[in-house]
Amino acid sequence: MIKDTILIQNDDSDSDVSMDVDSSENEEEESDSEQSEINEDDEKSNEQEEDDLVKAINASKELHREHPPAISIDDYVGGLCFHPINDLIALGNLYGDVLLYKYNNEETNLVSTIELHEKACRDLKFSNDGEILYSVSKDKSIMITDVQTEKLKASYDAAHDVPIYTITVLSEDTFATGDEDGTVKLWDLRQKSQTCEFSLKKMNDYVSTMLTNDDKKYLVCGSGDGSITTINIPARKLHCQSEEYDEEFTSLGLFKNDTKILASTSKGKMYLFNWGEFGYHSDEFPNLTKKAINCMVPITDNVVITGGEDGNLRAYSLFPHRRLGIVGQHNFPIESIDVSNNGTLIASSSHDNLIKFWNVQYFETMNLQEQIKGGKQVQMKYNLPSSKINNPSDFFKDL
Numbered sequence: 001m002i003k004d005t006i007l008i009q010n011d012d013s014d015s016d017v018s019m020d021v022d023s024s025e026n027e028e029e030e031s032d033s034e035q036s037e038i039n040e041d042d043e044k045s046n047e048q049e050e051d052d053l054v055k056a057i058n059a060s061k062e063l064h065r066e067h068p069p070a071i072s073i074d075d076y077v078g079g080l081c082f083h084p085i086n087d088l089i090a091l092g093n094l095y096g097d098v099l100l101y102k103y104n105n106e107e108t109n110l111v112s113t114i115e116l117h118e119k120a121c122r123d124l125k126f127s128n129d130g131e132i133l134y135s136v137s138k139d140k141s142i143m144i145t146d147v148q149t150e151k152l153k154a155s156y157d158a159a160h161d162v163p164i165y166t167i168t169v170l171s172e173d174t175f176a177t178g179d180e181d182g183t184v185k186l187w188d189l190r191q192k193s194q195t196c197e198f199s200l201k202k203m204n205d206y207v208s209t210m211l212t213n214d215d216k217k218y219l220v221c222g223s224g225d226g227s228i229t230t231i232n233i234p235a236r237k238l239h240c241q242s243e244e245y246d247e248e249f250t251s252l253g254l255f256k257n258d259t260k261i262l263a264s265t266s267k268g269k270m271y272l273f274n275w276g277e278f279g280y281h282s283d284e285f286p287n288l289t290k291k292a293i294n295c296m297v298p299i300t301d302n303v304v305i306t307g308g309e310d311g312n313l314r315a316y317s318l319f320p321h322r323r324l325g326i327v328g329q330h331n332f333p334i335e336s337i338d339v340s341n342n343g344t345l346i347a348s349s350s351h352d353n354l355i356k357f358w359n360v361q362y363f364e365t366m367n368l369q370e371q372i373k374g375g376k377q378v379q380m381k382y383n384l385p386s387s388k389i390n391n392p393s394d395f396f397k398d399l
Helices: 002-064 376-380 392-396
Strands: 077-082 088-093 097-103 108-115 121-126 132-137 142-146 152-156 164-169 174-179 183-188 198-201 207-211 218-223 228-232 237-241 249-255 260-265 270-274 283-285 293-298 303-308 312-317 322-329 334-339 345-350 354-359
Touching (some): 088 121, 097 121, 132 164, 164 207, 174 207, 183 207, 183 228, 198 228, 249 303, 293 334, 303 334, 312 334, 322 354
Parallel strands (some): 249 293
Antiparallel strands (some): 077 088, 097 108, 121 132, 132 142, 142 152, 174 183, 207 218, 228 237, 249 260, 293 303, 303 312, 312 322, 334 345, 345 354
């Protein structure tokens, strides 16, 4: 009986062990199953996080990809110009070459290098249809190039006695050039001889900039001698010359349906002239900084963007007079600026050999009546959306 009892106990014990093993196996299977489900959930969660991260990165890229990336070149850029129709920009460099870049919001690509001048290319302009490129150089030459074929249509090897500083296109066949000595010349491509149609020497320093309006009656020239000189184009004669200011005129812009000229200076001032009344300014825009304004470009009929010696691109409303803020920044002085064919982009070049693009489309909906709150120091540092630099006051805005 004892033996039987023992056997029975052993049987019971074996049975108990067997039941424990089965239970353990089941528990392990359930644990493995649960772990597998957890792992699957973790994998799904990780995949979801990765998807969300990728989406966030892509969304961030799309959010900030509103202008082309900067172009970095090896040589100093003397001038730049957007093509009037295609997404193409021309750059004139220190060695007299013209570089043509295609651009979009993703990339910029060099499509051609045209060797035109022996010395620095200082200024260049496209014709209104974009088929012709005009360029001038320190080597005193003018080159007229077919953009499609990249072949010269005309060349003027000794167009001026001294280096040429600027050029402006007047019509399909006529253009004007200004040099370092204050001489302005009018040219006609239909003339077989390489001589200008008209030449005027009334300024005592370099011709910094020239412009005309749709009527093409007057050519208005700014000079380093502090004067505004106006030529009657049809009559081929001097119209008038302003009194001399104690600062250099560096750039000009047309506003208010071509009824106003804005002129910037080497002392950071801006003067308004009425069209047709070029002898003396009608209004003065208070200067924000005493550093030179080197270039300007009209964005709308009432908004101008200037490029300064301090490396800042600043926007102003002319009527009413408002400082709108900083559009963008360079680390060195800004030398040239232009606006794209659709008006949404501007490009600027600096002494750091960088050409930067800025999306300025927000000016279409911007409230020009709103004033920047704060004193002069705040206004000098106020950044607009395109600058990508936040204003200190924005930190507290939502608190």
